[in-house]
Structure formats: structure tokens, C-alpha cells
Amino acid sequence: MSRIGALGAKLYRGDSSYDFVARRKLWYGISLLMIVISLTGLGAKGLFMGVEFQGGAVYTTPKTEMTVEQARSTAQAASGNDARVQQLGSGGLRITVTGLDTETSNETRAALAKELGIPTQQLDSDLVGPSWGEQMTSKALTGMVIFLVLVSVYLAIAFEWRMALAALVALIHDLVITVGVYAIVGFEVTPGTVVGVLTILGYSLYDTVVVFDKVKEKTGTLGKQSRHTYGELANLGLNATLIRSVNTSVVALLPVAGLLFIGAGLLGGGMLKDIALSLFVGLAAGTYSSIMIATPVVVDLKTRESTVKAHDKRVLTKRAKTLTKVGSEEDGSVDLHEEDDDADEDAEPQDAAPAGAGVVAPRRQGGTPGGRGRSRSGKRR
CATH class of the missing domain: 3.30.70.3400 (Alpha-Beta Plaits)
Incomplete structure (x- = not known):
């Protein structure tokens, strides 16, 4: 087995993992920076709409x-x-x-x-004509809105509304970055660009749904265990699909990079670059958002629930007690009261004696049912 395959197997089993969820503020900061740069480029340069859209x-x-x-x-x-x-x-x-x-x-x-x-x-x-261009723009926007609505309904039914909201956040994240790069580079927006944008939205959604499916599987055992918080279980699900997501994205990016840098750049492919640029930027942004944005947003939304919040508090409290006990044992000063409390929690309750039952006296050692016995010298009395 290759090193990547061995790493993927360890991540899938949970033997090894990287805590993406705990570092979500870092990912949010990186995404916010990319969005600010994209919006700045869009506001400063704007989009050059092709003749199909404005005549x-x-x-x-x-x-x-x-x-x-x-x-x-x-x-x-x-x-x-x-x-x-x-x-x-x-x-x-x-x-x-x-x-x-x-x-x-x-x-x-x-x-x-x-x-x-x-x-x-x-x-x-x-x-x-400009009227035909207006129809193209209207139909493109209508198709995108219908796509987002249907996606939200499907995710809300298949998973839950929090995952649907997180998927929409990831999709908007990918869309803003792709449009911003188009504005900064100055490429012409053509129907090929629209096709590319819709394609990368579908790809980003596909990758996010695969991750959510594993996250749902891992977090489904939340109430049956007391070792992991919701965020930790979600992170295990994310790590289980990490290698698969990266491999799929690399395989998808290679031919698109060929179209963009060789077909359009070196060979002068013309309109090839319109669709290739949107696909390349969108695939990269979609992979990032499905791993770094979608699942952390779900965790932030779920940890606001009272049941999840109470469960996480119990897990962290129990973990703190365990660490305190281990530290006390290493120092040679064990807290007997804490051990008694843990024993009381883990011990199973004993059945009480029935009312009116007498107390059974202990049997004398060496005695026989007939009252006979042997003296210390060994002779029968």
C-alpha cells in the first residue's frame, strides 16, 4: 500500500487525524481575506460582460x-x-x-x-441585439436561483437545515471568489463562463454532501457515548473523507489546468479560457470550502443546541476529572473522595433485602450440620 493509501486508511479508521474543526477561526480568516480581495477587485474593475449579455x-x-x-x-x-x-x-x-x-x-x-x-x-x-443579451442574463440568474433553492430543500430533507445552510455558505463562498478572480484577471464573461460556474457549484455541492454524509454517520452516535464532543466526532467524519476529497480534486484539476494553461494560454484557444478559468478557480475553492468551511459552520450551528451543549459539557467535565486524577496519581496524592464518586457512578445498584427478612448469622468454622465437630486435637467430640 502506498503512503497516501496508508494515511487514508488511518484517517478513515480514526487512528490519525488533523483537527480542522478546532482551527476553524484560522480557516474563516483565510476565507474572509480571499472574499475581501475578490470583492475589492469586483468593485474596482467590474466584470466585462460579453456581447451575449449586453449586445x-x-x-x-x-x-x-x-x-x-x-x-x-x-x-x-x-x-x-x-x-x-x-x-x-x-x-x-x-x-x-x-x-x-x-x-x-x-x-x-x-x-x-x-x-x-x-x-x-x-x-x-x-x-x-441587446434584448437577446438581457434574456440571456435573466435566464442565467433565474437558473442559478432555482439551483440554490432546490439544493437547499434537498439538503434540508436528506440531512438537516443546519447542513443545508452550511452548504449554501460554502457555495456562496466559491461563487464570490470565482467572480472576483474573473474581475481581477479581466476575462470576458460568456455563456461558457456561466456553464463553468454552474459546474463548479455542482461539484462543490457534491464534495460537501459526501463529507456531510460521513459527518452524519459519526455524530449519529453522540448520545451513545461520552468520550467525544460533537465537534470531535464531526472532525473524525471530515478526516475519514479527506484523502478521497483531495484525490478527486487533483484528478479533476489536471485536465482543467491543461485547458487553461496549454489550450488557452499557449495555443490561443480563445473561448476555452472562459470556461477553463471558472472551472479551475471554482474546483480549487470548492475543495477548500467543503473541508475548511462547510463542516466547521455545521459545528458552530449545532453547538448552539441545548442537548449538544449539555453533552459536550459532560464530556469535558469528565475529561477534566480524569486528567486531575492521573495528575494526582503521578504526584502520589490520590483524591479518595473523587475515586469514591467515580466508583459510585460506575457501580450497579444492589437489590435491597425484602422486608421482614431475618439476619443470617455466620456459620461457625469447622461446624457440621449435626452440631458435631472436631476438637483442636482432632478427636471427635
Whole structure:
């Protein structure tokens, strides 16, 4: 068995574990920092919505010697709007200009064709109306809201409302970080981006549900034992699925990294990077949130319950008494009263003697049923 496999087996059996739950304030702090950075980037730069969402035109040139800067300046001068230019693997350019009507689109196309030195008909042009873009945005938001509602209902039925709330916190955490990275990097938001975001939300939810299932199994024995608190049992469940979650995430991230860094970066894959970036960031954030955020949030919510709070208090009190007793034995001064109390708690109650029963006198040693016996010399009396 490999070292990773042996470690996974130890974590699953509970022979070895890392206390993620006890260090949850650290994970909360890291997540808060990433969210602040994401929101700052989103507020400062905003999202560059593609023509599918706000209307505009997309021009695709044949192989050309025109630079990206020349194409951008020509498109902006002709249209009066901001333009995005991408280098394609075929040697052509993809020029995106948002907020154009039909007349302005034709003027921009003619200006680009003149700069390229080709007939206007050789410059491919796709015009998207703003009404269609608004429908795309509305449907994307509606689909996401329906997805979150259905997820919450399912988790509340399959587990409990606290786990459903924790899963939503993890999903929002992943969504904010992914959108913030998109804003900071400045990638164009396309339908491929929406597909990627919905995919990573589903993946994050899947990983969280697997962890919750094991946490539910471990914490199901809460009232039947007095050795572990709720947080400790939840941490055992989290450790039991740790290696599985990490392995699954690494296997999922490798092909996505290939799409992002090789397909889109080196080969100029164009729209590949729109979906690859959202998948890469979302998968990494989803793995982090399912381990570091979801279960600790459940523990914080559950420990507010009176029954769980009382159970944890009993466990900690008993543990403190045990540690005190061990320390007293090592010092040579055992607390007899404490031992008596523990013995009284562990001892089973004896049945009381029935009313009216006489006291049975002890039988004389050496006596016989007939009253005969032997003297000390051994002779029969």
C-alpha cells in the first residue's frame, strides 16, 4: 500500500487525524481575506460582460499581420465603445465590441476591413441585439436561483437545515471568489463562463454532501457515548473523507489546468479560457470550502443546541476529572473522595433485602450440620 493509501486508511479508521474543526477561526480568516480581495477587485474593475449579455458585435479576421493594439484602436475609434481583442490560434483576431446597433456595427466592420486591406465581405461579423443579451442574463440568474433553492430543500430533507445552510455558505463562498478572480484577471464573461460556474457549484455541492454524509454517520452516535464532543466526532467524519476529497480534486484539476494553461494560454484557444478559468478557480475553492468551511459552520450551528451543549459539557467535565486524577496519581496524592464518586457512578445498584427478612448469622468454622465437630486435637467430640 502506498503512503497516501496508508494515511487514508488511518484517517478513515480514526487512528490519525488533523483537527480542522478546532482551527476553524484560522480557516474563516483565510476565507474572509480571499472574499475581501475578490470583492475589492469586483468593485474596482467590474466584470466585462460579453456581447451575449449586453449586445454588440463580434468580428473575426482571417490570418493577418495586424497587431492586437492596432485592431483595438481601430475598433474603438470607429464604434466609440470599448473593444476586446483576442489572438486566435489560426493567426486571426477576434474583436468584440459591446453596445452596438446595426448601423454602428456596419461602420465598424468597414473600418476594420479597410485597416486590414481586405474586402468587407471577408470580415466575418456576428451582431447580437441587446434584448437577446438581457434574456440571456435573466435566464442565467433565474437558473442559478432555482439551483440554490432546490439544493437547499434537498439538503434540508436528506440531512438537516443546519447542513443545508452550511452548504449554501460554502457555495456562496466559491461563487464570490470565482467572480472576483474573473474581475481581477479581466476575462470576458460568456455563456461558457456561466456553464463553468454552474459546474463548479455542482461539484462543490457534491464534495460537501459526501463529507456531510460521513459527518452524519459519526455524530449519529453522540448520545451513545461520552468520550467525544460533537465537534470531535464531526472532525473524525471530515478526516475519514479527506484523502478521497483531495484525490478527486487533483484528478479533476489536471485536465482543467491543461485547458487553461496549454489550450488557452499557449495555443490561443480563445473561448476555452472562459470556461477553463471558472472551472479551475471554482474546483480549487470548492475543495477548500467543503473541508475548511462547510463542516466547521455545521459545528458552530449545532453547538448552539441545548442537548449538544449539555453533552459536550459532560464530556469535558469528565475529561477534566480524569486528567486531575492521573495528575494526582503521578504526584502520589490520590483524591479518595473523587475515586469514591467515580466508583459510585460506575457501580450497579444492589437489590435491597425484602422486608421482614431475618439476619443470617455466620456459620461457625469447622461446624457440621449435626452440631458435631472436631476438637483442636482432632478427636471427635
